[in-house]
Amino acid sequence: DVKVTQSSRYLVKRTGEKVFLECVQDMDHENMFWYRQDPGLGLRLIYFSYDVKMKEKGDIPEGYSVSREKKERFSLILESASTNQTSMYLCASSLLRTDTQYFGPGTRLTVL
Amino acid sequence: AQTVTQSQPEMSVQEAETVTLSCTYDTSENNYYLFWYKQPPSRQMILVIRQEAYKQQNATENRFSVNFQKAAKSFSLKISDSQLGDTAMYFCAFMKHEGNKLVFGAGTILRVKS
Numbered sequence: 001d002v003k004v005t006q007s008s009r010y011l012v013k014r015t016g017e018k019v020f021l022e023c024v025q026d027m028d029h030e031n032m033f034w035y036r037q038d039p040g041l042g043l044r045l046i047y048f049s050y051d052v053k054m055k056e057k058g059d060i061p062e063g064y065s066v067s068r069e070k071k072e073r074f075s076l077i078l079e080s081a082s083t084n085q086t087s088m089y090l091c092a093s094s095l096l097r098t099d100t101q102y103f104g105p106g107t108r109l110t111v112l
Numbered sequence: 113a114q115t116v117t118q119s120q121p122e123m124s125v126q127e128a129e130t131v132t133l134s135c136t137y138d139t140s141e142n143n144y145y146l147f148w149y150k151q152p153p154s155r156q157m158i159l160v161i162r163q164e165a166y167k168q169q170n171a172t173e174n175r176f177s178v179n180f181q182k183a184a185k186s187f188s189l190k191i192s193d194s195q196l197g198d199t200a201m202y203f204c205a206f207m208k209h210e211g212n213k214l215v216f217g218a219g220t221i222l223r224v225k226s
Contacts, residue, residue: 031212042116042203042216050212058213090157097211098145103157 003027004104006091012110019078021107023091029102030095032074034058034066037088037106049074050097081111114139116206118217125194126225132179133189133220135204141165143209146180146187151219152200160202163187194224 007022023032031050035043035058045058047066055066063085067075074093078085088108092101115138125131137146148160163171163180170178175192191198204217 033212033214035216040121040218042118042218043205043214044216045213048212056212088155092157094212098207098209099211100147100159100162101214102159103149106155106157 004091004093004102006089006104006107008107009105010108010110012112013078013081014112015082017078017081017111019081019109019111021076021078021089021091021109023074023076023093023104024072025074025093025102026072027093027095027102028071029093030071031093031097031099031101032068033092033094033101034064034074034076035090035092036060037090043090046076081109083111085109086111114141114206114208114215116204116215116217118202118204118220120220121218122221122223124223124225125191127194127196129194130190130192131194131222133191133202133204133222135187135189135217137185137187137204137206137215139185139206139208141208145207145209145211146178147205147207147214148176148178148187148189149203149205149216150198150200151203152197157203161189191222196224196226198222199224 033048049068091104
């Protein structure tokens with residue numbers, strides 16, 4: 001079974017802090033994704049990566065950056081957290097571009 | 113840009129009955145993929161069913177089946193013999209043929225009542 005894990009289930013940060021969300025997958029998947037989930041909006045893609053050190057912007061990349069130094073790990077970085085980044089963040093991975101994406105359990109981030 | 117619309121924010125169904133969740137999408141693509149994902153209260157999102165647009169036959173996975181109407185751009189999910197464990201948020205999602213980017217609908221909360 002594919003396993004996607006995220007470093008924290010709940011996180012509380014202050015405005016202006018730098019925040020790191022970590023995601024790890026154990027199935028040697030090529031592609032990894034970061035989404036944010038908000039009520040009434042579903043999930044929206046922030047960034048994705050199709051290989052180590054490679055990344056592409058999704059639909060809402062503003063205020064975020066990502067890092068993929070190893071194939072199994074994909075980090076989402078909030079350079080200076082703001083209250084409008086309070087949300088649920090979901091990581092996902094897939095083997096091929098058109099394959100099913102497998103999701104982690106999510107991180108509920110609150111920015112005060 | 114592609115959009116996915118789920119017009120039912122919440123639905124409820126009695127245990128053992130059948131329920132259908134609606135999904136429509138907008139695209140100018142001819143080849144693409146459609147998905148239904150389930151997110152139970154524990155939050156782990158899991159795939160329910162997947163459909164390739166070039167396949168005319170509707171996908172089925174045990175008690176879950178879809179009604180894919182390509183011309184109408186409709187992709188509904190039917191759950192037969194509903195079980196308490198089906199209680200969850202259900203998301204419809206679209207992926208273009210070249211892959212990677214999933215576009216999600218807003219979701220439908222389904223409550224199965226005993």
